[in-house]
Structures are given as C-alpha cells and as structure tokens.
Amino acid sequence: MAQIFTASADTRLRAFFLIMLLVVLGVAAFAGGLADSTYVTMVGWFRDQPVPFSHQHHVQGLGIDCRYCHTGVETSAQAGLPATHVCMTCHSQVWTGAPLLALVRQSFASGTPLEWNRVAKVPDYVYFNHSIHVTRGVPCVECHGRIDEMPLTARAQPFQMQWCLSCHRDPAPHLRPPEQVTQMDWSDWERDPQAHKDYGALMVQAYGIEPDKLVQCNTCHR
Ligand code: HEC
Ligand code: HEC
Ligand code: HEC
Ligand code: HEC
Ligand code: HEC
Structure with missing residues (x-):
C-alpha cells in the first residue's frame, strides 16, 4: 500500500x-x-479634561472639602460631579477672565454641563454605593488615593473584583471614625497601628458587618 x-x-x-x-x-x-x-x-493614568481642573490646587491649596463638590457621597450611591454654578461661586470673583476657564464660563452661560472624562468607573453590571462605605468610615483615600496631590485626576486603584474582595474579606483595618473620611493625610493612627486595629474590630461588631455576606456574588452583582 x-x-x-x-x-x-x-x-x-x-x-x-x-x-x-x-x-x-x-x-x-x-x-x-x-x-x-x-x-x-488604568492605575496612575490621568485623562485630558475639557478644563484642567486641579484637585491639588483646590483641595490641598485652598482646603476645600470633597463634599463641597461631591455632594452625594454621604447620602447616595453616587458621589456626583459638581454643577458649573459650584465653580462659579468662586470663579465669578477669582480668575474671572482667565482663558483656562473660558469653557466654564460658557457652560455657565449656556446651561450646558461640562463633560468631564471619567477616570473612576466600574462596569454597569457591578453595583457600587458610596454612602454605605463612607458612613461606615471607609475613607476616600483608600479607593481614590491622594487626590489632593493630583494636578490632573488619575485612577489610584485597579477597581477589579479582587481588589473589592480583599477589603470585603477583612474590612476592620480600613475603618476610621466617619467624620475623618475626607481627610487625606490622617496620620494620628499611622503612629499607633494597634489603636487603629482595635477600633476597626470594634466597629465591625458595632455596625454588624458580616464579611461572609460581603463576598457573596449578589452583594455586587444584583
Ligand atoms: C472655593 C473657591 C473655588 C471653587 C469652588 C472653584 N475654584 Fe477654581 N480656583 C480657585 C482659586 C482661588 C484659584 C487660583 C488658585 C491658584 O492660583 O493657586 C483657582 C484656579 C482654578 C483654575 C486654574 C488652574 C489652577 O488650578 O490653578 C482652574 C482651571 C479652575 N480653578 C477650575 C475650577 C473648576 C472647574 C471649578 C468647579 C468644579 C472650580 N475651579 C471651583 C477657587 C475656586
Ligand atoms: C472644587 C471642587 C472639587 C473638590 C473640592 C473636590 N473635587 Fe473631585 N472632582 C471635581 C471635578 C470638577 C471633577 C471632574 C474632573 C476631574 O476628573 O478632574 C472631579 C473628579 C473627581 C474624581 C474622579 C471621578 C471620575 O470618575 O472621573 C474623584 C475620584 C474625585 N474627584 C475625588 C475627590 C476627593 C476624594 C476629594 C476630596 C479630597 C475631591 N474630589 C474634592 C471637583 C472637586
Ligand atoms: C470603597 C471604595 C470607595 C470609597 C471609600 C470612595 N469611593 Fe468614590 N468611587 C468608587 C468607585 C468604585 C467609583 C466608580 C463608581 C461607578 O462607576 O459607578 C467611584 C466614583 C467616584 C466619583 C465619580 C462620580 C460618581 O459618583 O461615580 C467621585 C467624584 C468619587 N468617587 C468621589 C469620592 C469621594 C469624595 C469619596 C470620599 C468621601 C469617595 N469617592 C469614597 C470607590 C470609592
Ligand atoms: C477599603 C475597604 C473596601 C473596599 C476597597 C470596597 N468595599 Fe464595599 N464595603 C466595605 C464596607 C466596610 C462595607 C459596609 C458593610 C456593612 O456595613 O455591612 C461595604 C459594603 C459594600 C456594599 C453594600 C453591601 C450591603 O450591605 O448591601 C456593596 C454593594 C459594596 N460594598 C460594593 C463594593 C465594590 C463593588 C467594591 C469595589 C469596586 C468595594 N465595595 C470595595 C468596604 C470596602
Ligand atoms: C465586592 C464586590 C464583588 C463581589 C462580592 C463579586 N464581584 Fe464579580 N466583579 C466585581 C467587580 C468590581 C468586577 C469588575 C471587574 C473589572 O472591571 O475588571 C467584577 C466582575 C465580575 C465578572 C466579569 C469577568 C471578570 O472577572 O472581570 C464576573 C463573571 C464576576 N464578577 C462574577 C462574580 C461571582 C461569580 C461572584 C461570587 C463568587 C462575584 N463576582 C462576586 C465585584 C464583585
């Protein structure tokens, strides 16, 4: 053959x-x-914005609290981005003619909101809620990094499932008194890690936080 x-x-x-x-x-x-x-x-990446808004200038330099602009953060799922009239409370007085702010003035005059390019976002099939984190004392800096040092806003954390889960498994070391959540540099307890740990453990009990439930799929995929 x-x-x-x-x-x-x-x-x-x-x-x-x-x-x-x-x-x-x-x-x-x-x-x-x-x-x-x-x-x-996208960690560490910043995006070009229609107006080069600087958290470094406004937060660190001028000492404006996050909640002045992100008003929903304690009460709703979304932190929200500020409407143009919030910028104009100051910019109708300071830097009034600056070319950098031309689009802000235009937006204010026309009533069309500025279109910011988003840097912190999870896919639509993920449920996230600011108020539940912020009222339990999870600070902004845990998830958004040192925003107060950013001339342009960049993403600080991967926002992947594993990252969410790693805190949900053991949230205690990440908790602060809720009135301290917007503090970027909060060094009191960095000097005393044991006090921080004890506080966290106590709060997990006080709030009735159950890590077993926090890692279940339907917590974030509803
Ligand atoms: C509480 C007052 C206040 C508010 C509210 C405010 N700004 Fe400012 N902004 C200032 C001051 C003061 C400066 C000048 C800062 C400097 O020179 O250090 C400034 C500077 C700027 C600049 C010039 C570049 C820079 O960062 O120095 C831009 C652009 C700007 N602001 C955009 C905005 C936008 C957009 C908003 C609204 C989301 C806003 N600002 C809200 C007070 C404010
Ligand atoms: C003066 C108003 C102002 C203050 C105060 C402010 N922000 Fe913002 N923030 C903005 C504006 C305007 C944007 C949209 C432009 C950008 O991304 O830089 C923004 C964007 C962000 C974003 C990115 C949102 C996205 O998905 O694009 C985060 C996160 C954020 N801010 C966190 C904070 C935190 C944390 C603080 C307090 C430490 C703070 N901001 C204080 C005005 C402000
Ligand atoms: C546990 C993590 C976590 C904490 C704590 C947190 N954020 Fe966020 N933030 C996120 C996630 C995740 C998103 C994306 C949400 C989305 O895509 O719907 C986001 C989005 C944002 C945005 C974009 C607009 C919006 O509402 O989606 C702003 C502004 C913001 N955060 C500000 C803040 C401020 C200010 C604080 C503190 C007071 C804070 N965040 C605390 C995780 C966090
Ligand atoms: C640094 C710690 C930390 C990170 C990071 C974190 N979380 Fe949480 N999360 C918590 C704490 C603490 C609670 C409050 C639990 C409670 O009160 O029972 C919570 C609660 C929640 C709840 C509400 C659960 C309920 O009771 O219904 C959702 C939804 C949620 N987280 C989604 C997310 C998502 C999605 C991410 C990632 C994008 C994330 N979280 C990242 C600490 C964290
Ligand atoms: C604490 C919140 C949280 C919990 C609990 C959670 N997920 Fe997710 N999941 C996320 C986030 C955030 C993403 C988006 C990841 C990204 O954008 O990379 C995601 C993405 C996914 C994806 C898309 C593919 C991928 O990996 O990117 C699948 C499938 C998934 N999750 C399944 C599950 C299953 C099954 C469970 C239960 C065992 C679960 N998730 C529990 C937050 C969570």
Whole structure:
C-alpha cells in the first residue's frame, strides 16, 4: 500500500503543531500579563479634561472639602460631579477672565454641563454605593488615593473584583471614625497601628458587618 504521509509531510505536520502550541501559549501569557498591567487597570493614568481642573490646587491649596463638590457621597450611591454654578461661586470673583476657564464660563452661560472624562468607573453590571462605605468610615483615600496631590485626576486603584474582595474579606483595618473620611493625610493612627486595629474590630461588631455576606456574588452583582 502506498504511504499516505511522506516522511517530510510528517515533519511539516509536527512543526505546524509545535508552532500552534507556541502561539496558544504566547497568547495566554500575553492575556495574563495584560490583565494585571496598568493598560487594563488604568492605575496612575490621568485623562485630558475639557478644563484642567486641579484637585491639588483646590483641595490641598485652598482646603476645600470633597463634599463641597461631591455632594452625594454621604447620602447616595453616587458621589456626583459638581454643577458649573459650584465653580462659579468662586470663579465669578477669582480668575474671572482667565482663558483656562473660558469653557466654564460658557457652560455657565449656556446651561450646558461640562463633560468631564471619567477616570473612576466600574462596569454597569457591578453595583457600587458610596454612602454605605463612607458612613461606615471607609475613607476616600483608600479607593481614590491622594487626590489632593493630583494636578490632573488619575485612577489610584485597579477597581477589579479582587481588589473589592480583599477589603470585603477583612474590612476592620480600613475603618476610621466617619467624620475623618475626607481627610487625606490622617496620620494620628499611622503612629499607633494597634489603636487603629482595635477600633476597626470594634466597629465591625458595632455596625454588624458580616464579611461572609460581603463576598457573596449578589452583594455586587444584583
Ligand atoms: C472655593 C473657591 C473655588 C471653587 C469652588 C472653584 N475654584 Fe477654581 N480656583 C480657585 C482659586 C482661588 C484659584 C487660583 C488658585 C491658584 O492660583 O493657586 C483657582 C484656579 C482654578 C483654575 C486654574 C488652574 C489652577 O488650578 O490653578 C482652574 C482651571 C479652575 N480653578 C477650575 C475650577 C473648576 C472647574 C471649578 C468647579 C468644579 C472650580 N475651579 C471651583 C477657587 C475656586
Ligand atoms: C472644587 C471642587 C472639587 C473638590 C473640592 C473636590 N473635587 Fe473631585 N472632582 C471635581 C471635578 C470638577 C471633577 C471632574 C474632573 C476631574 O476628573 O478632574 C472631579 C473628579 C473627581 C474624581 C474622579 C471621578 C471620575 O470618575 O472621573 C474623584 C475620584 C474625585 N474627584 C475625588 C475627590 C476627593 C476624594 C476629594 C476630596 C479630597 C475631591 N474630589 C474634592 C471637583 C472637586
Ligand atoms: C470603597 C471604595 C470607595 C470609597 C471609600 C470612595 N469611593 Fe468614590 N468611587 C468608587 C468607585 C468604585 C467609583 C466608580 C463608581 C461607578 O462607576 O459607578 C467611584 C466614583 C467616584 C466619583 C465619580 C462620580 C460618581 O459618583 O461615580 C467621585 C467624584 C468619587 N468617587 C468621589 C469620592 C469621594 C469624595 C469619596 C470620599 C468621601 C469617595 N469617592 C469614597 C470607590 C470609592
Ligand atoms: C477599603 C475597604 C473596601 C473596599 C476597597 C470596597 N468595599 Fe464595599 N464595603 C466595605 C464596607 C466596610 C462595607 C459596609 C458593610 C456593612 O456595613 O455591612 C461595604 C459594603 C459594600 C456594599 C453594600 C453591601 C450591603 O450591605 O448591601 C456593596 C454593594 C459594596 N460594598 C460594593 C463594593 C465594590 C463593588 C467594591 C469595589 C469596586 C468595594 N465595595 C470595595 C468596604 C470596602
Ligand atoms: C465586592 C464586590 C464583588 C463581589 C462580592 C463579586 N464581584 Fe464579580 N466583579 C466585581 C467587580 C468590581 C468586577 C469588575 C471587574 C473589572 O472591571 O475588571 C467584577 C466582575 C465580575 C465578572 C466579569 C469577568 C471578570 O472577572 O472581570 C464576573 C463573571 C464576576 N464578577 C462574577 C462574580 C461571582 C461569580 C461572584 C461570587 C463568587 C462575584 N463576582 C462576586 C465585584 C464583585
């Protein structure tokens, strides 16, 4: 009977399979690395904004509290972004003619809100709620980093499932007295880690926080 495969066809076939294997492994390794890379998590990335709003100037420099502009943060799911009239309470008096603020004045005059490019966002299928975190004393800085040092707003945390879960498994060390949540540099307890731990453990009990429930799928996927 005639040979179906010649010796050389057999070699070519083996080579083909070997190359396919390498391609598959290569893609897997690339995808794996990509999931953790800042390209996907966007940590540290800032986005261009229509107006170069600086938290560094307004929060650290002028000492404005987060809640002055993000009014929903204690009472609703969304922190919210400030309406233009909030900017104009000051900018109708200071820097009134500045070209940098031309779009702010236009927006105020026309009533069309500024369109900010979002940097802190989770996909629509994830349920997040600010008020529940903030009223339990989870500080802004845990999730948004040192906003007060950012000339342009950048993302500080990956906002991936594992990151949420790692705190939900053991929230105690992350809790503060709720009146301290907007404090960026809160060093009292950094000097006394034991006091912080004791406080956290006490609050987990006081609020009735149940880590077992916090890691269940329907907590965040409803
Ligand atoms: C409580 C008063 C106040 C409010 C509210 C305020 N600003 Fe300012 N802003 C200032 C002052 C004062 C400066 C000048 C800061 C400096 O030179 O250090 C400034 C500066 C700026 C600048 C110039 C660049 C910079 O950062 O120095 C921009 C742009 C700006 N503000 C945008 C905004 C926008 C947009 C809003 C609303 C979301 C806003 N500001 C709300 C007081 C305010
Ligand atoms: C004077 C008003 C003002 C104050 C005070 C302020 N912010 Fe903002 N914030 C803004 C504006 C305007 C934007 C949208 C532009 C941008 O992303 O920089 C914003 C954006 C953000 C974002 C990104 C939202 C997104 O998804 O794009 C976060 C997070 C944030 N602020 C947190 C804070 C925290 C935390 C504080 C207090 C330490 C604070 N802000 C104080 C005006 C303010
Ligand atoms: C436990 C983590 C966590 C804490 C604490 C937290 N945030 Fe957020 N923040 C998020 C997440 C997640 C989003 C994206 C929400 C979304 O996409 O719906 C977000 C979005 C925002 C936005 C964009 C607008 C909005 O409402 O979605 C602002 C502004 C903001 N946060 C400000 C604050 C301020 C101010 C504080 C403290 C008083 C704070 N956040 C505390 C996780 C947190
Ligand atoms: C630094 C700690 C921390 C991080 C990070 C964190 N959480 Fe939470 N989360 C808490 C605490 C504390 C509570 C309050 C639990 C309670 O009172 O029972 C909570 C409660 C919640 C609740 C309400 C659960 C209920 O009782 O119905 C949701 C939803 C939630 N978190 C979603 C998220 C999502 C989504 C992320 C990530 C994007 C996230 N959280 C990141 C600490 C955290
Ligand atoms: C504390 C909040 C939280 C809990 C609890 C949680 N998830 Fe998620 N999940 C998230 C967030 C945030 C994302 C978005 C991840 C991203 O954007 O990278 C996500 C994404 C996902 C995705 C999309 C694919 C992916 O991995 O990005 C799936 C599937 C998923 N979750 C399934 C589950 C299942 C199953 C459970 C229960 C075992 C669960 N989640 C519990 C927060 C949570």
